[in-house]
Structure formats: C-alpha cells, structure tokens
Amino acid sequence: MIELGVNIDHVATLREARKGAEPDxxxxxxxxxxxGAHQITVHLRQDRRHIxxxxxxxxxxxxxxxxxxxxxxxxxIIGIARRIRPETVxxxxxxxxxxxxxxxxxxAGQVGRLxxxxxxxxxxxxxxxxxxxxxxxxxxxxxxxxxxxxxxxxGAYANARGDxxxxxxxxxxxxxxxxxxxxxxxxxxxxxxxxxLAAIAAIPGISEVNIGHSIIARxxxxxxxxxxxxxxxxxxxxxxxx
Numbered sequence: 001m002i003e004l005g006v007n008i009d010h011v012a013t014l015r016e017a018r019k020g021a022e023p024d025x026x027x028x029x030x031x032x033x034x035x036g037a038h039q040i041t042v043h044l045r046q047d048r049r050h051i052x053x054x055x056x057x058x059x060x061x062x063x064x065x066x067x068x069x070x071x072x073x074x075x076x077i078i079g080i081a082r083r084i085r086p087e088t089v090x091x092x093x094x095x096x097x098x099x100x101x102x103x104x105x106x107x108a109g110q111v112g113r114l115x116x117x118x119x120x121x122x123x124x125x126x127x128x129x130x131x132x133x134x135x136x137x138x139x140x141x142x143x144x145x146x147x148x149x150x151x152x153x154x155g156a157y158a159n160a161r162g163d164x165x166x167x168x169x170x171x172x173x174x175x176x177x178x179x180x181x182x183x184x185x186x187x188x189x190x191x192x193x194x195x196x197l198a199a200i201a202a203i204p205g206i207s208e209v210n211i212g213h214s215i216i217a218r219x220x221x222x223x224x225x226x227x228x229x230x231x232x233x234x235x236x237x238x239x240x241x242x
Contacts (some may be wrong), residue, residue: 001097002201002235004030005039005068005189006228007212007236012042012050020149020225021060024084025055026062027109028224032215035228041210044077045069045094053080062085070131073110073117082124089121090129090210104133104153108141115145122146129187134168134175151187151210154200158191176205194230196220201238209235 011028015021022179029040041050047181056132059067067086071077072094081089091114093105107114107130118128129149132138142150152175157168188200191212200206213230218227 001232002206002238003038003208003210004228004231004235005041005187005210005212006037006038006215007041007043007068007070007189008032008052008216009041009043009212012055016050022139022152025051029059029063031224032228033063035210035225036232037065037228039066039068039208039210041070042067042211043092043115044080046072046074046077047223050145056080056086060086062190068129073114078117078120081126083119085124085126088129088149090139091117092131103133103155104138105131105139107132107145107147108137111141111145117233118146121150128237131189136178138174139175139178139182139184142179143184147184148185148195149185149207149208150175152179152206153190154173154177154188154192155190157200158193158196169203172200176203178194194234197234201235 006023008028011023011025011163014023032040040059042056042231044051044056061201062157068088068090069079069081069086070090070092073091084227091105121128127148130153131153132142133150152172157172160168186206187208188206192209193214196224215227
C-alpha cells in the first residue's frame with residue numbers, strides 16, 4: 001500500500017502554547033507508530049516555533065519507523081540534520097512570516113546549491129526529498145540536483161473546487177509520471193484529509209503521503225490512533241503498484 005508519514009508538528013504547537021511539557025511529542029509519535037504509520041515527519045524551523053532540536057534528537061533515538069525531517073537548506077539546520085541523521089530530509093521553502101508552508105521549493109532557481117546540499121546528505125546516508133509544486137521545471141530540476149524523491153505540494157488541489165480541482169489532479173498526475181520517468185520516487189502532501197485523499201492515492205506511482213494538521217485535528221475528537229487508522233484505511237484501497 002501507499003505509505004503514510006504522520007507530521008506531528010502541531011502536537012508541539014500545542015505544547016509550545018504554554019511552553020510546558022504537555023502534550024508529550026514522543027508519546028504522540030509512538031502512538032502513530034503503533035497505529036501503523038510508516039514514518040514520522042517533523043519540521044525543524046529556523047524560528048523553532050514548534051519542533052525543538054531536542055525533539056528531533058529524541059525521536060531519532062526512540063522511533064522504530066523512519067524519521068523524516070522537513071527543513072530549509074540553511075547551514076544551521078543542515079548541520080543539525082547531519083549530526084542527528086534522520087532517514088530522510090525533505091527540503092522545503094521557509095518564510096518566517098508564514099503560518100504554514102505556502103508553496104513548493106524553487107529547485108530550478110538554485111540547482112547548484114541544492115546539488116551540493118543533496119550530495120552532502122547522501123554522503124551521510126541520508127536520503128533527500130524536494131518539496132515542490134507539481135511543475136515540470138521543478139521536477140526536472142530535482143532530478144538534476146540528485147534528489148532521491150520529490151514530494152508534490154498538494155495545497156492547490158486541497159483548496160480547489162469544480163473544474164480547478166480536476167485541473168490540479170491532472171497537474172499532479174502529470175508531474176508524477178514525469179518524476180517517475182526521471183528516476184525519482186514520488187510522495188505527496190499538504191492539505192490532505194479523509195475527504196480528499198482518495199483521489200490523490202488513486203494516481204499511479206505515488207508511494208507515500210505525508211499528513212499532519214488533519215490527523216492532529218481529527219485526534220482531538222476521535223483519538224490519535226483512530227485518526228491514523230482512518231487514513232490507513234483509505235490508503236489500503238490503493239496499492240502502490242496500481
């Protein structure tokens with residue numbers, strides 16, 4: 001089946017509202033793991049608005065599933081990632097004024113720099129994903145930079161309605177095919193929920209989705225394990241090789 005990465009940033013958002021110890025991030029991660037998640041994703045932002053350095057260190061120590069670190073390609077965070085060595089890093093754009101990640105990384109505009117960063121991570125046995133809009137130029141640039149994966153930004157799809165929704169699905173399907181032809185594995189994420197996930201999961205070639213806000217929001221009402229199970233139930237209908 002398509003694999004699930006659960007982003008637990010917003011557990012830390014709630015904790016940081018009081019600058020205390022609750023809710024416990026590690027407990028949340030282990031509950032997701034026990035519920036069947038294949039990966040835990042966190043975004044170590046430069047402003048440390050939610051995830052803290054020690055969170056990443058502890059997650060790497062206790063997880064039995066993969067740790068995926070979302071991050072900007074800046075020297076400080078690169079150094080932390082190379083020290084902690086998550087299984088995967090996902091390079092994302094970062095604007096300190098944004099509420100959440102607003103779009104894909106402009107890989108095409110910085111291929112030289114990202115090629116260097118990617119090679120450094122791969123030398124440390126860390127796989128690299130580029131979080132990009134479903135745009136042919138960005139897919140090609142990600143392959144040129146040596147990425148192992150692309151994660152297609154599904155935010156425009158999640159916000160679309162009517163004919164725009166169909167157009168966004170077509171963009172994602174075309175970008176997926178182009179990435180696969182370039183030798184890249186394809187992931188998807190941003191704005192995915194129990195209501196809109198199925199159409200993304202039905203696109204041939206997508207091997208992983210990363211979902212955070214929707215799962216944590218659902219967990220407030222039905223519990224974290226059940227919120228993860230809901231997503232896994234949807235994904236189970238769509239085998240990766242479909």
